Amino acid sequence: MSDRITRPAVEKVARLARLSLTEDEIVIATRELGDMLDHFADIDALDLDDVEPMTQPVPLVNVMRDDVEAPTLDRDEVLAAAPVATDGQFRVPPIIGLDA
Amino acid sequence: MSPADGVDSIAAGVRSGSRSAAAVLEEHLGRIAEREAEVHAFTLVTDSAARERAAVLDERVAAGEDPGPLAGVPVALKDNLCTRGVPTTCSSRMLEGWRPPYDATVVARLHDAGAVVVGKTNLDEFAMGSSTENSAFGPTRNPHDTSRVPGGSSGGSAAAVAAGFAAASLGSDTGGSIRQPAALCGVVGVKPTYGAVSRLGLVAFASSLDQIGPFTTSVADAATVLTVIAGPDPSDSTSIPEPFPDLRPSLERGVAGLRIGRISDLPAGADPDVAARVDAAFDALAAAGATIVDVEIPAFGYGLTAYYLIAPAEASSNLARYDGVRFGLRVDAPDTDAMYMATRAEGFGAEVKRRIMLGTYALSAGYYDAYYGKALKVRRRIAADFAAAYGRVDALITPASPSVAFAFGDKTSDPFAMYLCDTYTIPSNLTGDPAMSVPFGTGADGLPVGVQVLAPALGEPTMFAVAAELERSVGVGDG
Amino acid sequence: MGERWMHEGFEMVVGLEVHVELATTTKLFSGSPNRFGDEPNTNIDPVTLGLPGALPVLNRHAVELAIRIGLALDCTVQACTFARKNYFYPDMPKAYQISQYDRPLNADGRLALPDGTVVGVERAHLEEDTGKSTHLGGSGRIHGSEGSLIDFNRAGVPLVEIVSRPDITSPEQARMYVSELRSILVAIGASDARMEEGSMRVDANVSVRRPGEPLGTRCEIKNVNSVRSLGRAIDYEARRQVALIAGGESVRQETRHWDENDGRTHTLRSKEDADDYRYFPEPDLVPVHPDAAWIESIRSALPMLPAARRSRLADACGQDPDSEAVTTVVERGQDEYVLAVSAAGGSAERALVHVKEAFAEAGAAPTLPAARLAELTAMELAGALTATQAKTVLAEMVAAGDGDPAAIAAARGFEAMDTSALDALVDGAIAADPDAWAKFCAGDPKAVGALVGRVMKESRGQADGRAVTAALHARRG
Numbered sequence A: 001m002s003d004r005i006t007r008p009a010v011e012k013v014a015r016l017a018r019l020s021l022t023e024d025e026i027v028i029a030t031r032e033l034g035d036m037l038d039h040f041a042d043i044d045a046l047d048l049d050d051v052e053p054m055t056q057p058v059p060l061v062n063v064m065r066d067d068v069e070a071p072t073l074d075r076d077e078v079l080a081a082a083p084v085a086t087d088g089q090f091r092v093p094p095i096i097g098l099d100a
Numbered sequence B: 001m002s003p004a005d006g007v008d009s010i011a012a013g014v015r016s017g018s019r020s021a022a023a024v025l026e027e028h029l030g031r032i033a034e035r036e037a038e039v040h041a042f043t044l045v046t047d048s049a050a051r052e053r054a055a056v057l058d059e060r061v062a063a064g065e066d067p068g069p070l071a072g073v074p075v076a077l078k079d080n081l082c083t084r085g086v087p088t089t090c091s092s093r094m095l096e097g098w099r100p101p102y103d104a105t106v107v108a109r110l111h112d113a114g115a116v117v118v119g120k121t122n123l124d125e126f127a128m129g130s131s132t133e134n135s136a137f138g139p140t141r142n143p144h145d146t147s148r149v150p151g152g153s154s155g156g157s158a159a160a161v162a163a164g165f166a167a168a169s170l171g172s173d174t175g176g177s178i179r180q181p182a183a184l185c186g187v188v189g190v191k192p193t194y195g196a197v198s199r200l201g202l203v204a205f206a207s208s209l210d211q212i213g214p215f216t217t218s219v220a221d222a223a224t225v226l227t228v229i230a231g232p233d234p235s236d237s238t239s240i241p242e243p244f245p246d247l248r249p250s251l252e253r254g255v256a257g258l259r260i261g262r263i264s265d266l267p268a269g270a271d272p273d274v275a276a277r278v279d280a281a282f283d284a285l286a287a288a289g290a291t292i293v294d295v296e297i298p299a300f301g302y303g304l305t306a307y308y309l310i311a312p313a314e315a316s317s318n319l320a321r322y323d324g325v326r327f328g329l330r331v332d333a334p335d336t337d338a339m340y341m342a343t344r345a346e347g348f349g350a351e352v353k354r355r356i357m358l359g360t361y362a363l364s365a366g367y368y369d370a371y372y373g374k375a376l377k378v379r380r381r382i383a384a385d386f387a388a389a390y391g392r393v394d395a396l397i398t399p400a401s402p403s404v405a406f407a408f409g410d411k412t413s414d415p416f417a418m419y420l421c422d423t424y425t426i427p428s429n430l431t432g433d434p435a436m437s438v439p440f441g442t443g444a445d446g447l448p449v450g451v452q453v454l455a456p457a458l459g460e461p462t463m464f465a466v467a468a469e470l471e472r473s474v475g476v477g478d479g
Numbered sequence C: 001m002g003e004r005w006m007h008e009g010f011e012m013v014v015g016l017e018v019h020v021e022l023a024t025t026t027k028l029f030s031g032s033p034n035r036f037g038d039e040p041n042t043n044i045d046p047v048t049l050g051l052p053g054a055l056p057v058l059n060r061h062a063v064e065l066a067i068r069i070g071l072a073l074d075c076t077v078q079a080c081t082f083a084r085k086n087y088f089y090p091d092m093p094k095a096y097q098i099s100q101y102d103r104p105l106n107a108d109g110r111l112a113l114p115d116g117t118v119v120g121v122e123r124a125h126l127e128e129d130t131g132k133s134t135h136l137g138g139s140g141r142i143h144g145s146e147g148s149l150i151d152f153n154r155a156g157v158p159l160v161e162i163v164s165r166p167d168i169t170s171p172e173q174a175r176m177y178v179s180e181l182r183s184i185l186v187a188i189g190a191s192d193a194r195m196e197e198g199s200m201r202v203d204a205n206v207s208v209r210r211p212g213e214p215l216g217t218r219c220e221i222k223n224v225n226s227v228r229s230l231g232r233a234i235d236y237e238a239r240r241q242v243a244l245i246a247g248g249e250s251v252r253q254e255t256r257h258w259d260e261n262d263g264r265t266h267t268l269r270s271k272e273d274a275d276d277y278r279y280f281p282e283p284d285l286v287p288v289h290p291d292a293a294w295i296e297s298i299r300s301a302l303p304m305l306p307a308a309r310r311s312r313l314a315d316a317c318g319q320d321p322d323s324e325a326v327t328t329v330v331e332r333g334q335d336e337y338v339l340a341v342s343a344a345g346g347s348a349e350r351a352l353v354h355v356k357e358a359f360a361e362a363g364a365a366p367t368l369p370a371a372r373l374a375e376l377t378a379m380e381l382a383g384a385l386t387a388t389q390a391k392t393v394l395a396e397m398v399a400a401g402d403g404d405p406a407a408i409a410a411a412r413g414f415e416a417m418d419t420s421a422l423d424a425l426v427d428g429a430i431a432a433d434p435d436a437w438a439k440f441c442a443g444d445p446k447a448v449g450a451l452v453g454r455v456m457k458e459s460r461g462q463a464d465g466r467a468v469t470a471a472l473h474a475r476r477g
């Protein structure tokens, strides 16, 4: 079994991704991620120092729109699809988490 | 399917008034009634809406109007395409029952061309998979052999066309999700040039790789549908501003004088029966006047790694919005953080969680450069290798899938084994170039084999010329 | 250089992160209105709500306003890209904010404070705003709340985040930086920059050190809602850090929350559970390469900036560029009017004083024709009116929106008194207060006030203070 990724690392990633994993899931994820990273080690052989990262297939620039109003959504239709809504607003339980 | 069920012949019949959209629809709904329980191609069949729509179209024809190039053509939509007021689930518990307040651009364009939507098709949850076994609502079965998978992630769309439930369908292709199921189901499947078809309203998996494309029973029909959905859309910043090229002339062009590339260093892994059909394809093209040229694409084999780092990284961000605040599933909890954790744990299936974890890790502090950053450089290297090859050839031929349709459960135990299904399809998504799968005879157990035709960006006219030639050489219908 | 802040041998080092909402019609990436104060969740669309399948399209006007800011802050305006900043928070619809990371639109600029200090500007980048949450119960604070309501009207509103270099060394300078930045933003029409309405939000990075030492550990102070509390918050925080260090403890890097009520900063969260935002290039947007022609057209359309206007007015009035009268009048945008008065042959110096006092209501554009005020100040200089009389006449002109100062003065029986009458009053004053006169002769400058005051009182304000002072000096020889 691979040692590319440790259990604490997996727990940190799950926390970042806001996924609560069961004990079993953590064990499985640690093994699976490790194995996958082993497979992905093939690119370590490549010398990529002077290669520009490619983030998009089509090299477009300066795609912009005019500053003109477009139709908005109907609030009632939108809030009807919300898990919980009160007074025209989306409702959530007490907020815990980083306040950025 | 008989050619009479093709897109062009249906549209021609309905436009001329020789066939009614209603009658055409009933033929297709009849086949759905017959086999859908067994195939499970759909997450939702919109029969009553379809009947109303067909009636309206027939009235318009009667009134002397021309509904358009898809007049009365029954189409199915992969259930990750937003349809206004109609449930769009991505085959996930997370979105069960969610009704988008808007239509995807492609949905609007199909409608404006006179199409009749018969339903939303099943997929691997959020388009992550190659067998449709990852659907939260149960797998789709391959119409050619229901003990086997239809491929994925657009398995429902491929099966719907193969089973005659619809004359055409739309899928999305992020790493082969149109071409591989097309191959396994024996239909034509096209992944257009990135930016040729608007992504607005396609529920994002990996934004820099996703592209929408058609499934049909013939190459000409694929050209018709692609022509309808392609073209600039100001609502998608990555949409190519130039008009989409006319594909009609390509269909009769033939391949005389074209240089078709054989990738000599193509990664191994294709089963012998599939490899044999690809060789036969080269022979057919040579016989039709094409020149076969050996080319090398050294970085081809690194595509899998680059893809399985880039796609999950983008997915980890694209799927972060499923937090139980504004729409979709919420699992109640005492605070927001607990709510996120519980909602996402319950709403997402195993493969989606696996990729979110992988992608989050690839982007996280200390690992970005080693994984995501490096994958972007490999992506550039692969694009450069293809560009060099296209300096010498007009198109390339490879298998679409390493194997014919496999049995349920064959690859579910080892995620990586499943990922290997995408070996030959992934590079086109990384480069953004177009590629399509054309049925080209059968392999083991008489199951369909798809040959993949690849071309440079906006090289669809060449790609369709080659595909049409392969189709002619094998004969429509016996694919 | 303002008041230098020093406390028990420590100096403060402050950098400011200012977020300003741009004055666009629509949002940064969608066509929903960018409007403050509407009914909750009425300015929403699929992009604003981060609905599945939604795609952002960049607002050209937002980019133009951001470039104005860059140019006004002397930044390099450059090719840039957008990036996703990933974090979960209920008012952040997509669970990522589209911002700029390694390639911001504006970089490496500077802002000169009225006192001459130059504060470096590291970057000024474009990003989208979040929605607003209201906390139920628990006195409207997150802690002890029974839940929150989210309004996404503000989500997606265009922001420019202006990050200063840590060049600020006193609360006074921090206040000056923000006020100056505010007047620039308003002058170039980029934002209404109202801290009370939240269209301008200031976070402060504060650390302390002994002069010459390397930078200390910094804390980020949030929730500062006025220029005044900014000064208080920075002063409190720096003293808190000095006390920690003096007490042998060390400062912990953390985000702290300024509480207006108790005048303290409180731990919001420690950076130990370091946020890992996983920034990566936004695949749904393409790069922006502002071409030279566009940048130049924006530059040439920029109005004169407050600093330049202050020195222009100061020169005209023979005053200090950072004198209270000059800064106030420029702040109010009344400097053009004062210059018009002097162009019409009036006294810029007197006009400055009158405008500052007579047109005090914020943003009041003088209604009186400049030529009229010019006539009035001319009469003053000629000694035909005392300062007090001039004020009265002006008040009447302002009320009427016009009027001939000479006529008004005559009607009120204002005329400068002839010298013989003045001499008589001066004699009277000297006789009435001999020891003030003695002190004055002995050279005590304060004594003159008593004598002048007497004369003014005797003349019931008719005498011209300056004429009386002149007479007294003449008398003393």
Ligand SMILES: [Mg+2]
Pocket (backbone or CB within 6 Å): C017, C161
């Ligand atoms: Mg910041």
Ligand SMILES: [Zn+2]
Pocket (backbone or CB within 6 Å): C019, C127, C161
């Ligand atoms: Zn910011």
